[in-house]
Amino acid sequence: MTEPILSVENLSVRIAGLHILQGVSFEVAPTGVTVLLGRNGVGKTTTLRAIVGLTPRNGEVRGTVRMGARSLLARPTHRLVRDGLGYVPEDRCVFAGLTVTENLRLAERRGTTPAYDKVYALFPELDRRGRQRAGSLSGGQQQMLAIGRVLLNDNRLLLIDEPTKGLAPKVVTEVAEVLERVGESVPVLLVEQNLAVVRRLAEDAVVLSAGRVAWTGDAHDLLLETALTKSLLGVGAEVKVSARSEPGPRAPQSRTKGGAA
Amino acid sequence: GSPQDTASGGGDAAPVKVGLVYSQSGPLASYGKQYIEGFKAGLDFATKGTGKVGDRKIELTEVDDAGDPAKAVSAAKDLIGKGTKIIAGSTSSGVALQVAPIAAQNKVLFISGPAATDAVTGANKYTFRSGRQSYQDVVTAKSFIGDAAGKKVVVFAQDGAFGDANEAAVKAVIGGAGATVSSVRAPASATECTPFASQIKAAKPDLLFVAWAGTTAPAMWQTLDQQGVLSSTTVVTGLDIRASWPTFGAAGSKISFLSHYFDGASDTEAAKAAKAKIPGGTLDLFHPDGFAAAQMVVRAVQEGGDDVDKMIKALEGWQFDGVKGKMTIRAEDHALLQPMYQAKLSGSGTAFTAAAQKTLTGDESAPPVAQMKG
Amino acid sequence: MSTVILLTLTGLGLAALYFLVASGLSLVFGLADVLNFAHGLFLGVGAYATWWAAGNLPGAGPDGLGFLVAVAFGVLAGAVVAVLVELVLIRPLYSRTIEQVLVTVGLSLAGVALLQATWGADARPFPRPGWTRDVTSVLGAQVPNAGLLLIVAAAVVLGALLAFLRFTRYGLIIRAGVENREMVTALGIDVRKAFTLVFAIGGAAAALAGALGSVYFGTVSPGQGGSLLIFAFIVVVIGGMGSVVGSAYAAVAVGLLQQFVNYYGTSGLGDLCVVGLLAVVLLLRPQGLAGKVAHA
Amino acid sequence: MTEVKSPEVAAPPAAVPDELTPGHAHWHGLRPYAPLVALVVAAIVPYSTVNLPGIFEGPLNSPGTLQLLAICLVFGGLAAGYDLLFGRTGMLSFGHALYFAAGVYGTDVLVTRAGLPLWQAALLTVTGGTILAALLGAVALRTVGIAFAMVTLAFAQVGAILVARDFGGLTGGEEGLPLDVSGLPAALVGVTNTVNLYWLALAYLALVVLVVHRVSGSPTGRVLAGLRDDERRIGVLGLDPYRFKLVAFTLAGGLATAGGVVYCLIVGGASPHVTSSELTLSLLVMVVLGGPGTRWGPVLGGILYMYLDHRLTAFGSSDAVNNLPAVLSHPLSQPLFVLGTVFILAVYFFPGGLASLRARLHPLLAAVRRR
Amino acid sequence: MLATRGLTWRIGEVAIVDSVYLDLAPGEFLGVIGPNGAGKTSLFNLITGLRRPTEGRILLDGADVTELPPHRRARLGLGRTFQASSVFGSLTVRENVRLAVQAHRGGSMKLWRRAAADREVAAAADAALDRVGLAHRGTALAGTLAHGEKRKLEIALLLAGEPRVMLLDEPMAGVSAEDVPELVSVIRSLTGDSGRSVLMVEHHMDVILELADRIAVMHHGALLACDTPDTVMANATVQEAYLGESL
Numbered sequence A: 001m002t003e004p005i006l007s008v009e010n011l012s013v014r015i016a017g018l019h020i021l022q023g024v025s026f027e028v029a030p031t032g033v034t035v036l037l038g039r040n041g042v043g044k045t046t047t048l049r050a051i052v053g054l055t056p057r058n059g060e061v062r063g064t065v066r067m068g069a070r071s072l073l074a075r076p077t078h079r080l081v082r083d084g085l086g087y088v089p090e091d092r093c094v095f096a097g098l099t100v101t102e103n104l105r106l107a108e109r110r111g112t113t114p115a116y117d118k119v120y121a122l123f124p125e126l127d128r129r130g131r132q133r134a135g136s137l138s139g140g141q142q143q144m145l146a147i148g149r150v151l152l153n154d155n156r157l158l159l160i161d162e163p164t165k166g167l168a169p170k171v172v173t174e175v176a177e178v179l180e181r182v183g184e185s186v187p188v189l190l191v192e193q194n195l196a197v198v199r200r201l202a203e204d205a206v207v208l209s210a211g212r213v214a215w216t217g218d219a220h221d222l223l224l225e226t227a228l229t230k231s232l233l234g235v236g237a238e239v240k241v242s243a244r245s246e247p248g249p250r251a252p253q254s255r256t257k258g259g260a261a
Numbered sequence B: 001g002s003p004q005d006t007a008s009g010g011g012d013a014a015p016v017k018v019g020l021v022y023s024q025s026g027p028l029a030s031y032g033k034q035y036i037e038g039f040k041a042g043l044d045f046a047t048k049g050t051g052k053v054g055d056r057k058i059e060l061t062e063v064d065d066a067g068d069p070a071k072a073v074s075a076a077k078d079l080i081g082k083g084t085k086i087i088a089g090s091t092s093s094g095v096a097l098q099v100a101p102i103a104a105q106n107k108v109l110f111i112s113g114p115a116a117t118d119a120v121t122g123a124n125k126y127t128f129r130s131g132r133q134s135y136q137d138v139v140t141a142k143s144f145i146g147d148a149a150g151k152k153v154v155v156f157a158q159d160g161a162f163g164d165a166n167e168a169a170v171k172a173v174i175g176g177a178g179a180t181v182s183s184v185r186a187p188a189s190a191t192e193c194t195p196f197a198s199q200i201k202a203a204k205p206d207l208l209f210v211a212w213a214g215t216t217a218p219a220m221w222q223t224l225d226q227q228g229v230l231s232s233t234t235v236v237t238g239l240d241i242r243a244s245w246p247t248f249g250a251a252g253s254k255i256s257f258l259s260h261y262f263d264g265a266s267d268t269e270a271a272k273a274a275k276a277k278i279p280g281g282t283l284d285l286f287h288p289d290g291f292a293a294a295q296m297v298v299r300a301v302q303e304g305g306d307d308v309d310k311m312i313k314a315l316e317g318w319q320f321d322g323v324k325g326k327m328t329i330r331a332e333d334h335a336l337l338q339p340m341y342q343a344k345l346s347g348s349g350t351a352f353t354a355a356a357q358k359t360l361t362g363d364e365s366a367p368p369v370a371q372m373k374g
Numbered sequence C: 001m002s003t004v005i006l007l008t009l010t011g012l013g014l015a016a017l018y019f020l021v022a023s024g025l026s027l028v029f030g031l032a033d034v035l036n037f038a039h040g041l042f043l044g045v046g047a048y049a050t051w052w053a054a055g056n057l058p059g060a061g062p063d064g065l066g067f068l069v070a071v072a073f074g075v076l077a078g079a080v081v082a083v084l085v086e087l088v089l090i091r092p093l094y095s096r097t098i099e100q101v102l103v104t105v106g107l108s109l110a111g112v113a114l115l116q117a118t119w120g121a122d123a124r125p126f127p128r129p130g131w132t133r134d135v136t137s138v139l140g141a142q143v144p145n146a147g148l149l150l151i152v153a154a155a156v157v158l159g160a161l162l163a164f165l166r167f168t169r170y171g172l173i174i175r176a177g178v179e180n181r182e183m184v185t186a187l188g189i190d191v192r193k194a195f196t197l198v199f200a201i202g203g204a205a206a207a208l209a210g211a212l213g214s215v216y217f218g219t220v221s222p223g224q225g226g227s228l229l230i231f232a233f234i235v236v237v238i239g240g241m242g243s244v245v246g247s248a249y250a251a252v253a254v255g256l257l258q259q260f261v262n263y264y265g266t267s268g269l270g271d272l273c274v275v276g277l278l279a280v281v282l283l284l285r286p287q288g289l290a291g292k293v294a295h296a
Numbered sequence D: 001m002t003e004v005k006s007p008e009v010a011a012p013p014a015a016v017p018d019e020l021t022p023g024h025a026h027w028h029g030l031r032p033y034a035p036l037v038a039l040v041v042a043a044i045v046p047y048s049t050v051n052l053p054g055i056f057e058g059p060l061n062s063p064g065t066l067q068l069l070a071i072c073l074v075f076g077g078l079a080a081g082y083d084l085l086f087g088r089t090g091m092l093s094f095g096h097a098l099y100f101a102a103g104v105y106g107t108d109v110l111v112t113r114a115g116l117p118l119w120q121a122a123l124l125t126v127t128g129g130t131i132l133a134a135l136l137g138a139v140a141l142r143t144v145g146i147a148f149a150m151v152t153l154a155f156a157q158v159g160a161i162l163v164a165r166d167f168g169g170l171t172g173g174e175e176g177l178p179l180d181v182s183g184l185p186a187a188l189v190g191v192t193n194t195v196n197l198y199w200l201a202l203a204y205l206a207l208v209v210l211v212v213h214r215v216s217g218s219p220t221g222r223v224l225a226g227l228r229d230d231e232r233r234i235g236v237l238g239l240d241p242y243r244f245k246l247v248a249f250t251l252a253g254g255l256a257t258a259g260g261v262v263y264c265l266i267v268g269g270a271s272p273h274v275t276s277s278e279l280t281l282s283l284l285v286m287v288v289l290g291g292p293g294t295r296w297g298p299v300l301g302g303i304l305y306m307y308l309d310h311r312l313t314a315f316g317s318s319d320a321v322n323n324l325p326a327v328l329s330h331p332l333s334q335p336l337f338v339l340g341t342v343f344i345l346a347v348y349f350f351p352g353g354l355a356s357l358r359a360r361l362h363p364l365l366a367a368v369r370r371r
Numbered sequence E: 001m002l003a004t005r006g007l008t009w010r011i012g013e014v015a016i017v018d019s020v021y022l023d024l025a026p027g028e029f030l031g032v033i034g035p036n037g038a039g040k041t042s043l044f045n046l047i048t049g050l051r052r053p054t055e056g057r058i059l060l061d062g063a064d065v066t067e068l069p070p071h072r073r074a075r076l077g078l079g080r081t082f083q084a085s086s087v088f089g090s091l092t093v094r095e096n097v098r099l100a101v102q103a104h105r106g107g108s109m110k111l112w113r114r115a116a117a118d119r120e121v122a123a124a125a126d127a128a129l130d131r132v133g134l135a136h137r138g139t140a141l142a143g144t145l146a147h148g149e150k151r152k153l154e155i156a157l158l159l160a161g162e163p164r165v166m167l168l169d170e171p172m173a174g175v176s177a178e179d180v181p182e183l184v185s186v187i188r189s190l191t192g193d194s195g196r197s198v199l200m201v202e203h204h205m206d207v208i209l210e211l212a213d214r215i216a217v218m219h220h221g222a223l224l225a226c227d228t229p230d231t232v233m234a235n236a237t238v239q240e241a242y243l244g245e246s247l
Ligand SMILES: Nc1ncnc2c1ncn2[C@@H]1O[C@H](COP(=O)(O)OP(=O)(O)OP(=O)(O)O)[C@@H](O)[C@H]1O
Pocket: A015, A016, A018, A020, A038, A039, A040, A041, A042, A043, A044, A045, A046, A047, A056, A090, E140, E144, E145, E146, E147, E148, E149, E174, E176
């Protein structure tokens, strides 16, 4: 295997006395999408935030995180980001008081030409609502803005936390397509609950459980093997279909009520 | 110990405790500084350098009230609780007014300092004053217009008790002598005085009496000057401490000042002694108040020992030679009758000098007798 | 008629003074979200530094070019102090708004006391060019030159601040930073630098207000800043927190209201009217005249 | 109508109300009795002749010390009452001094100018102050956040201007109004009776702590804590935010007025200091110094603040300071310089206030105990 | 039970919610779908009173509630969850739910009673926490919960209020795959024979399809369709504007 773009070794995070990550190690391949999976509260977000240096002040981070040869933990967030680490936070964090355009302008980075056409092509809604305050956008529109902000620039690595949450099925498909294309040139570390998206994008997978890595390997292996999926993600084959996959017109079997409970 | 215990005064050779509650910090700190310098000089003078009355040492306890009556009251209670029978000080009127009742409640002597409010006079039988009061200022102001009958006088003052007192005094003193008195009042916080200057100018007074305190004074004078008020009428105001003189700027030489005291206003024995004793050797507005307070303390101890009633007896009606000249403590209301001065500033820029134009004797500037309240 | 002109122009002078004080306050409050009670201290620093420079700094003096140098020195001193305050005191407390307010309260107490300890409680005459003491006759009204100077300075400051907000990215960065500092850094921006810059500008504006205010008053004293601050706060709030233009409108409204009511009504009514105006504006439009938009 | 969003004030660095969380196990059953013990100790302080040189001027039972303690206790109570607004409900009022001042001036004017007996004056004043708080609160609470802070400030400023204007000679303007003690019960007059004032102050403090404690532990207190976090959510849960905020505001106003009555008796008069907006600011400082939303934090903060405020004047003029080189002694002899510096340091070194000290020292104590 | 009559909300010229007529029968489960920005959350805001409509009426049990403030509507039995979790961050999880229970049991001013002593409230709160599977997090501060946990707390707050009409705004967003079936069953148990009605916005079609009796489709603020799931899913416009191509 080629050199990983990002390697996390023995990452350990304590916040307010709670040992949230307890020695997490994994690597992100230099191409394609690596997904970080796990149930609510296992520490996925905490992992991403530790990598970009956004652990709350009362928290304590141990371990090493390296991007190429460079160690990341000691460097301030804005430096990391300027060096090409893009981050899309889980709760969107658009600047509510600023307009959509201002939100995007803020994301422009010195030295690169912002790819507005790419962003607007993906989310025409953002172009149309340029002068609207981001706070009054609908939930899904805010999510688009958050993703758009990071796509504006050239990045060396993207950390994306639940990008499809709150998006309409059609947009989920579109975002998945974009990420797939992005993944071809820029490696992505993705946290995602939507297994359909995971299935489509992921090459490698890391599964967290209670602050530790429970499994790493090829994402397709993980998703193919029902037993594994069930034990690691708690998702059985039937449930997967009825509760998670993106239904289309061709998913009539799930429409029977009470099918899965 | 029981909660109602208080320490009692000591025997004969025990030191006499005197509490000085005044502003060491806060906005009136410079007044306080002059007061205490004057007090120490006065004590030296009255005890002939011994610091003792008979064989009893005068033991001073100085407490800073920072201009806050609540702190002053606490300090007074503390001192009284420790057996102090004489309290002096009070740089600000608010402090004087709140400490006076405490003195009366606890039957100790209180000698108010620079506080100018008329209300201290006659406040109660335990309260005396070692400085001048607003009324005496106003009487001095009146002396600038000679015969008041038919004259038009305007009072220009800030809102509040100080302004009220001055306005009332002018109405009583100058109005009582036949002048028509009106007033122009400004909010205490006013920084822009043009409207008031216009009003004054429109009124065309024969005499303008200005009672103004605080840091906005220089701007106020400049405005009066710019709007031509100073050149069109006689303007009288009180002469503040020396450090403030340069702030009059060009207006300084156009104003007629009534003065409580300035260096050179008198040439008494006491003034010489005070000059020799105080740091810097230049007397200022409130040195005489501290000096007189010390003289009164020594007199009270001499005649009264530890008996406050005897102290009061000894002080009432007492005449003495203070820095300003002949001083009389009027028995009826404890007003301190004292000389007052008319002054003029000359020079300019930062180098003003003051010269006395006329001296009013204590009787000439005497306030009417106040009813003793308690 | 000349009375009305006189009142209007001096009222505008007063408004200009309020605006000069309020502009820095409004900038720091609106952008950095710090209710800066130490603004009065910056004012004092500017005034005392100018005063000191005029007497001691080579090349500076009370007149002509020397006066400009002195004022420039004062403004610089204000900016430097503000930067230090931001770096040392405010920065470690970011996102803890209330504690920041408290630190500025502590600072205003300690700072003013320090000025007082160094230069005494009494007012000192302020060095200023002779022409600022004179008056200019405008249609029969004798308008003080110092007031006119304030009006000119306020207009210049207003223009400069608007240009800063409109033509640089800093306004944007800081507004975003107030909402969510972390996220701004996550976009690759050093938000701390921007905050320091805003403090520097706020401090410089305050110092300028201190220096020119002292020209107007003719004196400098430690407590001067504090008494202006209350009205500056009112101006900032009426104008809409953080809106520089709003502050300008509000300053004019407050200045003229005070001036005219004080002349035609009884004294003290002017202040009550201003407070009343504040209450009414807030009850009808809680976001102030212009709302929270820092660019206009 | 569109909803107007006003710039929010950040909620105070709040703690969960003690009252709503179960006590720590290792305190066992003792914890509920701690306040009672503290109260008893405080009540018998005046019987002690212990001398604490440097801390107080005289022995504990001397009038000066008791007077100082009484003032501190009143402000402890005042801060606790203010915390009901600020720490527990998240309302930043800049006008709390108004209700305190209403208590001080109300009592003083009714006793001195109208000649009413003390109990009538006190009753009228507290009622009046509470009604005033209810009325002004009803108006001010139409706004939120900074706008609310500023409207309350404006109301308080009107109060300050009225007092300074001295209408009809009622208030004595900037000189203040000494209390006419001739009609007062003899037990409250004179230096030897300072102890009674001390007990009065202690009773006031106990009353405020009890009220604040009960209220924050009550169902209403739970709603107030919720309001601090998310007012909209409270509305959607079916509770009227306005009503609850008004109750908190009125209650806090009433408590402050009662504090004013006690303070007026202790100080023996009223002076315009109590109307200043600085007083509200110092209340805020007290609360944050102590720890907002905690039971004892604001009380301790208030006591400590007032203690420093009074004692620093003595510190500034002490020999220890005067003998320092001028660079140090000049600033140090300015009480406000020291006070301001103390705040700044406190904000840094006790984030979360004095009340968080125990938690921060806990590991240390535990280590010591294990020895 | 709940009905809207020509409900419209305009900002300037733009109609965010455009003349919506909805009828929710007792016990009915109505799913609401639509592209992002269609106005679903805005519709909820209008119904719960956080926004005032420019036109139209809202009827609850036949009574006009258009002018009532949010808390009055809540007292009439209208409850909701928020799309962006909105919980009391500085209170513990348990206190959050107790507050909701207490609000439901009569919010009259009780200043002197001890809140912690009310066992009924505590029991009801614990039951609600249990149902969403958060019982083990009871003492954590709500502000520190992970995203998915906050979503569950939102639902617990709703349950605690025992509303008769429930508005759920994307309850599944961010909930991990494993917990979805569990929450689905919790939500299903809300309706049925209890006579309670639910209005639920959700982008997870399978969840909607599983739960909803009828589905309303919103587009550009207007109601495009409101019909049985099968009819709606077969609608070409819905296919094109909302579902797009399946992954
Ligand atoms: N500031 C904090 N203080 C205390 N605990 C925290 C804090 N932030 C996170 N936690 C805890 O850390 C754990 C992991 O949180 P994290 O947000 O990383 O989970 P997650 O895997 O992203 O979950 P989700 O899928 O719900 O987003 C949770 O139990 C959460 O309560």
